[in-house]
Amino acid sequence: MTRQTVKITAGLLLLIATSSCVHLKEYQKSRLNDSEMALTNRKAEKNELNFQSYEEAASGANAGKTGGGCGCN
Amino acid sequence: MKKRYLSVLGFALLCRVTAFAQTRPDTGVFAKHPVSLYSPVDHDTSRSTGYSPRALHIDEIDLVSSYYTQTGDHSPVTGGIGTQQVTDFSNGLNLNLVWNNWANNKNTLSLGLGYDHHSSASAGYVALNGGSKTGGTRLYPSVDWTVENAKTGNTFGIGAYYSGEYNYKSKELDVHWSFKTADKNGEFGIKLQAYLDKVTMILPSELVHPPATSQPGTTIITTASGNVEILSASGQVLSNTKSSLPTSDRNTFTAALSYTQQVSERLQFSILGDAVYQNGYLGLPFHRVYFIGQDTAVVEKLPSSRFKLPIGARMNYFLGDNIILRAYYRYYMDNWGIRSNTASLEIPYKITPFFSVSPFYRYYDQTAARYFAPYQAHSPTDQFYTSNYEYSNFRSDFYGIGFRVAPPKGVFGWQNLHDLEIRYGHYAQTTDLVSDVISLNLGFK
Numbered sequence: 001m002t003r004q005t006v007k008i009t010a011g012l013l014l015l016i017a018t019s020s021c022v023h024l025k026e027y028q029k030s031r032l033n034d035s036e037m038a039l040t041n042r043k044a045e046k047n048e049l050n051f052q053s054y055e056e057a058a059s060g061a062n063a064g065k066t067g068g069g070c071g072c073n
Numbered sequence: 074m075k076k077r078y079l080s081v082l083g084f085a086l087l088c089r090v091t092a093f094a095q096t097r098p099d100t101g102v103f104a105k106h107p108v109s110l111y112s113p114v115d116h117d118t119s120r121s122t123g124y125s126p127r128a129l130h131i132d133e134i135d136l137v138s139s140y141y142t143q144t145g146d147h148s149p150v151t152g153g154i155g156t157q158q159v160t161d162f163s164n165g166l167n168l169n170l171v172w173n174n175w176a177n178n179k180n181t182l183s184l185g186l187g188y189d190h191h192s193s194a195s196a197g198y199v200a201l202n203g204g205s206k207t208g209g210t211r212l213y214p215s216v217d218w219t220v221e222n223a224k225t226g227n228t229f230g231i232g233a234y235y236s237g238e239y240n241y242k243s244k245e246l247d248v249h250w251s252f253k254t255a256d257k258n259g260e261f262g263i264k265l266q267a268y269l270d271k272v273t274m275i276l277p278s279e280l281v282h283p284p285a286t287s288q289p290g291t292t293i294i295t296t297a298s299g300n301v302e303i304l305s306a307s308g309q310v311l312s313n314t315k316s317s318l319p320t321s322d323r324n325t326f327t328a329a330l331s332y333t334q335q336v337s338e339r340l341q342f343s344i345l346g347d348a349v350y351q352n353g354y355l356g357l358p359f360h361r362v363y364f365i366g367q368d369t370a371v372v373e374k375l376p377s378s379r380f381k382l383p384i385g386a387r388m389n390y391f392l393g394d395n396i397i398l399r400a401y402y403r404y405y406m407d408n409w410g411i412r413s414n415t416a417s418l419e420i421p422y423k424i425t426p427f428f429s430v431s432p433f434y435r436y437y438d439q440t441a442a443r444y445f446a447p448y449q450a451h452s453p454t455d456q457f458y459t460s461n462y463e464y465s466n467f468r469s470d471f472y473g474i475g476f477r478v479a480p481p482k483g484v485f486g487w488q489n490l491h492d493l494e495i496r497y498g499h500y501a502q503t504t505d506l507v508s509d510v511i512s513l514n515l516g517f518k
Contacts, residue, residue, distance in 0.1 A: 061385035
């Protein structure tokens, strides 16, 4: 992934973060409250994240493990 | 007169809507009443005082099982060459207990227990002749208590975790907070974690110093569990002892920050950032390295500290009525010279409101750590050295599909089983490591 892609992604994220957000009432959150919309890992993803953290050097910023467990081979 | 009869009949029917509402019968003393025009007289005087604690009850039980299989030919146990074949069967049970206290704050106690059994072909080569034990188990219980303020929605919690396997013990403690913004559309989160780990110093058999009593010409075999077997030149077992192996510390301290924002009725995102500091023994003692032109191995050597800085973002968007876009990006850097990008996209498609199919793709790349070199590529003058391909330059692709069923009347009509999810993924690195994983999640209420 090129530096330009990283910059574009970062710019998009910044744009979203600084954009004015609509004040939402609870009754307007039916879609946001859908279980598929949760901003978390799926429960079934837990072991995928584990093996990725063992086989890849990068970890973190995904609510996964940053240490502990597995003296893997 | 006819109109009056019809009005009375209509009102009576409305009052009986409750009988057909999709609510489970709740026999709890403080059970919520279904929405209805009919409101029964409340004979419980304790409720009229405004004090309405919710008794301790099981909110949810989750069972996650996975089967993982892997092949490859760059095992660090054999110096960056040799089989990486692994199979792993893991099971995790999580129990959530919920109650409200005197101030009506919601308390959640999560109890977890995980059990993995794995078989790793390369573990056999801790002994030079491949005779070490290849199987192993890991047990990992966890506990977390979180309290949520009824008025503000802010939370505070503490947790603990333990993981134990034959060569690695880990203890973790954490404390976490979350704070909602004034309009409750945003939330800040912070989590502080400390892992205090012990690495058992299991060396490759050929690097174990011979016992003082051993005779010349004998062969020494160590196993992952710490057995030391001495064989005569003819292959006869002279002694078999289980020695107490020393351990080394490895500590990990993490500060994880997050911010979540609901942007519109269809869009929400979160920004995540961790600062991770590790110190202690950061390699593994049975990972071999072969220097240029040498057939004798040494143990990998890595710095005794590492600082990691991953920064990520998630963005979920509800497109139309059936499609959801779940996007994730992470940039990672550390002081060992590794830079990495991770990007993933999952697109759940709701075939019905209660059944969805979710194809996904994850891209990953990383640059090599400055301490990595392949088999027989390190110089003896290097200060630090490893041939673990986890620290090499590579990219990986991970793709697959998930199916999720969560009908209101329960999966297969079983009311207690409210959620079933199956997920399969295929993973391939440019190092030739390939793996497959299939997971099943069952959610019980």
